[in-house]
Amino acid sequence: MDMNEIKEIFFQECEEQLAELESGLLRLNDGDRDPETVNAVFRAVHSIKGGAGAFGLDDLVSFAHVFETTLDCVRSNKLEPNQDVLKVMLKSADVLADLTNVARDGGSVDQARSAQLIRELEALAKGEAPPAAAPVAAAPKAVAAPVAPAPVSNDEGFVPVAFSFDDFGDEDEAVADLPSYEIVFKPKSELYTKGNEATLLLRDLSRLGEMSIHCNMDGLPSLDQMDPEAAYFSWKVSIKTDKGEDAIRSVFEFAEWDCDLEVTAHETGEASEAVADDLPMQPVPFDLSALDDEPDAPLGVVEEEEQIAAVQEAVAAAEAASNVVQMAASASRAPAADKGAAAAAAQNNAQQASSAAAPTIRVDLDRVDRLINLVGELVINQAMLSQSVIENDSNGVSSINMGLEELQQLTREIQDSVMAIRAQPVKPVFQRMARTVREIADITGKSVRLVTEGENTEVDKTVIDKLAEPLTHMIRNAVDHGLEMPEKRIAAGKNAEGTVKLTAKHRSGRIVIELSDDGAGINREKVRQKAIDNDLIAADANLSDEEIDNLIFHAGFSTADKVSDLSGRGVGMDVVKRSIQALGGRINISSKPGHGSVFTMSLPLTLAVLDGMVVTVAGQTLVVPLTAIVETLQPDAAAIHSFGATQRLISIRNSFCPLVDVGRILNFRATQANPVEGVALLVESEGGGQRALMVDAIQGQRQVVIKSLEANYTHVPGIAAATILGDGRVALILDVDAVVAASRGQSLQHETSLAAAG
Amino acid sequence: MTYLAKSLANGGRELIAFRMGNQEFCVNVMSVREIRGWTPATPMPHAPQYVLGVINLRGAVLPIIDLSARLGMAPAEPTVRHVIIVTQVKNRLVGLLVEAVSDILTIKDEDIQPTPDMTSEFERTFARGILAIEGRMICLIELEAVFPHYESEAA
Numbered sequence: 006m007d008m009n010e011i012k013e014i015f016f017q018e019c020e021e022q023l024a025e026l027e028s029g030l031l032r033l034n035d036g037d038r039d040p041e042t043v044n045a046v047f048r049a050v051h052s053i054k055g056g057a058g059a060f061g062l063d064d065l066v067s068f069a070h071v072f073e074t075t076l077d078c079v080r081s082n083k084l085e086p087n088q089d090v091l092k093v094m095l096k097s098a099d100v101l102a103d104l105t106n107v108a109r110d111g112g113s114v115d116q117a118r119s120a121q122l123i124r125e126l127e128a129l130a131k132g133e134a135p136p137a138a139a140p141v142a143a144a145p146k147a148v149a150a151p152v153a154p155a156p157v158s159n160d161e162g163f164v165p166v167a168f169s170f171d172d173f174g175d176e177d178e179a180v181a182d183l184p185s186y187e188i189v190f191k192p193k194s195e196l197y198t199k200g201n202e203a204t205l206l207l208r209d210l211s212r213l214g215e216m217s218i219h220c221n222m223d224g225l226p227s228l229d230q231m232d233p234e235a236a237y238f239s240w241k242v243s244i245k246t247d248k249g250e251d252a253i254r255s256v257f258e259f260a261e262w263d264c265d266l267e268v269t270a271h272e273t274g275e276a277s278e279a280v281a282d283d284l285p286m287q288p289v290p291f292d293l294s295a296l297d298d299e300p301d302a303p304l305g306v307v308e309e310e311e312q313i314a315a316v317q318e319a320v321a322a323a324e325a326a327s328n329v330v331q332m333a334a335s336a337s338r339a340p341a342a343d344k345g346a347a348a349a350a351a352q353n354n355a356q357q358a359s360s361a362a363a364p365t366i367r368v369d370l371d372r373v374d375r376l377i378n379l380v381g382e383l384v385i386n387q388a389m390l391s392q393s394v395i396e397n398d399s400n401g402v403s404s405i406n407m408g409l410e411e412l413q414q415l416t417r418e419i420q421d422s423v424m425a426i427r428a429q430p431v432k433p434v435f436q437r438m439a440r441t442v443r444e445i446a447d448i449t450g451k452s453v454r455l456v457t458e459g460e461n462t463e464v465d466k467t468v469i470d471k472l473a474e475p476l477t478h479m480i481r482n483a484v485d486h487g488l489e490m491p492e493k494r495i496a497a498g499k500n501a502e503g504t505v506k507l508t509a510k511h512r513s514g515r516i517v518i519e520l521s522d523d524g525a526g527i528n529r530e531k532v533r534q535k536a537i538d539n540d541l542i543a544a545d546a547n548l549s550d551e552e553i554d555n556l557i558f559h560a561g562f563s564t565a566d567k568v569s570d571l572s573g574r575g576v577g578m579d580v581v582k583r584s585i586q587a588l589g590g591r592i593n594i595s596s597k598p599g600h601g602s603v604f605t606m607s608l609p610l611t612l613a614v615l616d617g618m619v620v621t622v623a624g625q626t627l628v629v630p631l632t633a634i635v636e637t638l639q640p641d642a643a644a645i646h647s648f649g650a651t652q653r654l655i656s657i658r659n660s661f662c663p664l665v666d667v668g669r670i671l672n673f674r675a676t677q678a679n680p681v682e683g684v685a686l687l688v689e690s691e692g693g694g695q696r697a698l699m700v701d702a703i704q705g706q707r708q709v710v711i712k713s714l715e716a717n718y719t720h721v722p723g724i725a726a727a728t729i730l731g732d733g734r735v736a737l738i739l740d741v742d743a744v745v746a747a748s749r750g751q752s753l754q755h756e757t758s759l760a761a762a763g
Numbered sequence: 764m765t766y767l768a769k770s771l772a773n774g775g776r777e778l779i780a781f782r783m784g785n786q787e788f789c790v791n792v793m794s795v796r797e798i799r800g801w802t803p804a805t806p807m808p809h810a811p812q813y814v815l816g817v818i819n820l821r822g823a824v825l826p827i828i829d830l831s832a833r834l835g836m837a838p839a840e841p842t843v844r845h846v847i848i849v850t851q852v853k854n855r856l857v858g859l860l861v862e863a864v865s866d867i868l869t870i871k872d873e874d875i876q877p878t879p880d881m882t883s884e885f886e887r888t889f890a891r892g893i894l895a896i897e898g899r900m901i902c903l904i905e906l907e908a909v910f911p912h913y914e915s916e917a918a
Contacts, residue, residue, distance in 0.1 A: 382822035625806065671808035717855045718817065718826040721807055727817060727824045735805040735817045735824055 015056045016109045017367070022049040023102050027436050030098055034091045043086075047076045053101065055259065062108045065101075068119055072097050075126040084129060093125045099440050183214060183245040186253060189267040191239035196263035198234070207240065209256045214246030243271075370466070373426050377613060380416075380423045381710045382729075387416045389733050424611060428463035431509045431518075434473050435460045438480050438507060445484045452491055452501055453484055458508035464516045465611035471588055472518075472608070475581040479520050479604055480505065482578070487524035487602055497599065499523065516610055521603040527596040529553045554594045554602075558582040589615060589632050617709050617738065618686070619730070620700040623673035626736045627700070628709055628728055633741040635687045635695065637703065640664075642681050651677070655685060655697045662687065665748040666699045667739065671723050688741050696745045711738065723747060778894075780866040780901050781848065783831040783839070787901045788861075789868060789894070794850045794906055798864055801845040812838065815860060820849065827858040833909060834889065852906050868896060875903060 029046035054069035488503035590608035617628035725740035804816030813832035
């Protein structure tokens with residue numbers, strides 16, 4: 006596994022942590038004061054910081070550090086997580102997400118924004134109210150400032166401070182004027198299982214200044230009671246340093262949950278003596294340089310050594326803890342201990358992961374798709390088998406029939422479960438929307454609350470990925486156009502805070518996503534006037550409310566009086582509608598003046614299957630996507646009108662619609678079929694125009710699995726994809742847009758390369 | 764390279780021979796994935812005449828080529844006795860409709876005779892050479908030359 010792969014995993018984990026962070030903050034925002042929630046949020050930021058540190062992503066580390074500091078204040082109840090605080094934190098979470106993305110994909114972040122947030126976070130940590138937005142010019146300096154504390158301890162360079170029996174007792178003279186601290190460090194066994202080592206921590210600590218260490222071995226049980234993986238030692242350290250308590254704590258930063266740590270400051274001078282007096286046992290000073298590279302250097306321990314050596318075998322995992330003593334005896338055993346520690350750490354990580362969430366694995370999407378394909382094939386095969394058994398077995402009660410029925414149930418179940426693998430909750434998309442709402446609310450100066458429901462509703466991953474864009478657009482519209490300004494809302498007797506509600510639910514094999522706002526609703530008079538101005542409708546057209554509402558889905562339609570940053574550039578709802586349709590979905594709007602609007606989207610659960618109408622054209626079976634069909638009708642001779650040499654029109658309720666013979670367009674037959682003998686499918690295509698597609702007969706309606714034609718063949722004009730029907734044969738799925746375009750005179754191009762080769 | 768190594772070690776290469784009309788052809792066995800019976804294909808619109816359509820190969824859509832028509836001979840009239848040789852050309856699968864599979868041959872490279880000069884340019888593009896086996900003449904077909912567009916599309 007190379008570095009890039011590890012980094013990729015880190016970023017994947019970052020995404021999870023960020024989602025965790027955001028959902029935690031939102032829970033806090035809703036009034037949840039469970040300490041576990043605060044801890045979860047803290048852990049998320051801390052993990053990102055830790056990982057980013059390992060990859061040298063300094064920007065990310067420094068921001069996460071400040072964020073973490075402020076969260077720590079919340080965790081220790083120094084800071085009340087009220088709305089204002091959480092607002093800053095949610096923004097910080099957004100910036101953290103941005104920084105993560107930049108670290109992964111390159112690009113740049115809004116420095117001023119992150120600097121501003123760093124200042125706000127620091128102010129919060131110090132117990133002040135968030136400062137008002139400061140001039141941007143001050144920004145770069147502020148970015149640098151918070152970075153400082155962490156690296157300092159390492160930059161100093163290591164100055165070995167050798168202790169010996171001779172020196173002992175004299176040290177308070179040498180550095181008498183420095184402040185001294187007493188540190189009680191008692192590791193828990195988790196510290197070692199996570200791969201931390203007390204020795205290294207103590208060595209880091211020694212870099213801060215002159216110190217003396219006493220190892221407390223009182224907790225060491227007799228050999229028969231000893232748990233080899235437990236931690237029994239604790240250390241009492243007195244140190245003289247001018248770096249302050251923060252520097253000391255930062256040494257233990259990554260271990261602080263796995264140990265008991267007490268840091269107390271002492272008055273200058275008296276400290277060491279006081280420590281020495283307090284100690285319950287004889288101090289065991291040792292030569293710190295021994296920790297560095299001389300495992301066989303003589304240690305200051307004499308009396309204990311024999312005893313310790315005796316128990317060494319049992320202390321295998323705790324070895325790291327007693328390293329101080331250990332080094333003298335066995336340099337050779339170190340690798341084994343390391344291995345043990347690594348294994349323990351791995352195990353521990355696994356345990357942590359499983360306790361945090363249900364266990365998951367990452368699987369390549371291709372593998373899942375392959376499985377889905379094969380299972381789909383299994384279902385078809387099973388159906389074919391049943392068919393032939395039934396044909397050949399007239400009494401129909403044989404044991405083969407029974408077995409086949411069970412097989413059928415099994416295969417259905419397998420298919421459902423395999424499809425479920427690809428399904429993902431819509432939660433991540435909804436969470437992104439929360440951010441969009443915050444940002445737009447900020448820009449527009451509106452106060453908005455996003456309520457989400459059903460975020461665990463599952464839908465195919467590809468659908469989720471393609472859902473984000475139209476949804477973002479709609480949310481923008483809802484906040485920018487839908488909701489009124491707070492003053493207006495109060496005047497209308499509403500809560501000053503607008504509510505945007507996003508819900509997802511399953512309904513009859515589709516996912517239904519609803520976006521509602523409690524804003525002003527659609528101003529129908531304005532929409533109508535605008536449509537007339539833009540020549541979309543006739544001035545005297547008589548439209549129902551629903552028809553007027555649906556006008557906003559027309560291209561180039563925007564009712565905002567002024568074009569804002571966010572929306573209203575006229576590429577709004579028509580784009581949304583088109584992308585929803587591209588997903589095989591439908592979108593509807595209903596609006597109540599003064600009470601807001603509701604957009605309802607209904608999408609297929611997966612892009613791998615499609616609702617289609619199975620039709621016959623010139624002896625061939627074709628599938629027409631159901632979403633394209635507006636209605637079907639049986640034309641009678643009177644409704645067909647010839648138009649020019651070859652064109653024919655069909656009159657439907659007094660409007661004329663071009664009639665397109667699918668069999669002719671696809672070259673399945675040489676002459677046009679008689680429309681009266683067939684069925685007309687009224688379709689709506691991308692351009693908005695309606696066409697009546699002539700087919701010979703409708704076989705029925707069914708869900709089909711989409712198969713790629715391009716994989717082994719080549720793109721065929723007029724054909725979107727292929728599918729396999731219950732009889733095992735391939736049927737082609739009609740590309741309605743291409744067929745309609747072809748009927749406009751742009752012929753389907755014969756650009757298949759097979760033709761070119763022939 | 765592994766194939767080359769193998770054929771060097773065995774002192775030969777394996778070919779699958781099949782019949783179309785009254786002629787025999789063969790292709791490298793390494794490009795053959797499977798051989799299956801004829802099933803009616805779904806015709807494709809706007810396809811060249813030698814593309815008979817597509818069939819369902821365990822969930823994949825497999826185009827079927829009438830090899831006889833592709834090589835400029837009389838189009839086949841598929842019966843249940845015809846077989847489809849599923850071959851892999853580059854990274855795509857193609858089904859070749861032939862009359863019958865006749866043999867599996869193990870030959871040495873030196874057994875392959877060059878295509879005679881008299882043949883037209885068209886035949887020479889896909890005929891890699893000819894073999895004389897037990898008095899029969901078998902034409903070795905280069906599949907990548909038969910479907911050159913696959914190459915250009917992959918590039």
